[in-house]
Amino acid sequence: MPIWRKRKRSGRQFAPFDRARLPEPEPLTFEESYAEGLLVAESAARMALKNRIIVMALRGDEPFDADRAAAAAREVLHELVQEMDEVAEWSAHEREEATQREGRARHQHDYHRTDSWNLRLRERVNEAVAQRLTELRADPEYLADFAERARQDAWSEIADVIEQRLAREWPEIEIDDAYVRERDERMREVSLDLERELREVVRRREERDELDDTFGAW
Template sequence: MWFSRWRKRKPPPFDFSTLPWAEPPEEADAREEGVMLAEYSSRMVLKNRILVSVLGEGVDFDVDSFLPDARDALAALAAEMRGAAERVAQESAAAASLHGNPQDMHDYRSKDLVNLGLRERVNLAVATELEQRAADDEYLRTFITAARDDAWDDVAGAIGVRLDLERPQSAVDSNYLRTRAERMRMVRNVDLARLEIEKLDY
């Protein structure tokens, strides 16, 4: 039957040439985005260190006392970026003599050399920028202040949630003022400790 013959027809293979060409990102834009993401990641590390020191260890906050921590956070990520650049360079060397279609997304071929080269240069540029910032005390102080503000936002949010939960009971609790100090101690020792554990897994 004509219906049976129609059902047996196979669709033609997909023509990949019909897909729109994706322009590679501009190198300057890729560097800028890489630095921005790396700085944010380092700031989160420093924010967690500030939370541990101030809330967990009872240390008074002082910008200069966190200079080593800020420097270490940036330097560690810079080393990570340099390691990534070295791995990309090795992948480029291996791909240079390989042709044809890749077997998976990590199977690089000679036609991938342009993009691999871009990745290597961007990683090196981000690493260099982080190293320069790690050596700039004026920048580090601004960086530490931003991390402190992030930490305070987390603390304020945790306290706000806790107080919202307590408000209905507190309004009718005649012992509220007497127990307020104990409530705040619980916020600090329990809620903020839990918050810090969660943030360390960021």
């Protein structure tokens, strides 16, 4: 029968945690911030274009047209450029105001002198990303690829909604003369139902994006 011995407690004392002794995090470089900002901006623009393609597909009788999609892509990118220019101007204004404030911030948007460097970085990044998006708006090859990726995203979302609906409501269908006569009306009702469901999907996704606010950090 084993004999358990009580282990003696070590007399070693651990020092209390001192946050001040942690190494300072390396600040983001302009190149890193620019690369990430451009990636986030393109993702936001593609999502906006995808939503427009879904609406056009459900409301219009015309088939998908690459030229119209490219024109919509230019419009989406233009709106994003305007937004980023506004953020850059806001950052410049806040930086000027922050240089006059000392002390500690009371909340995340209460900028002080110590925040001047970050505000200047945000200003530069937004200006650079806006300039790059302006250049891409004039590139037909980029717009064609951008629109095609948004179209694929739109079709994937529509297909998901259709699959969910079929899995939920797939009936036993008897193909007869009445079924053929009423097919157009049923398809119209299905289209209306899909539009409502897709709008709800888009609404929920936009709410999640607002809560995450990834793009707002720039």
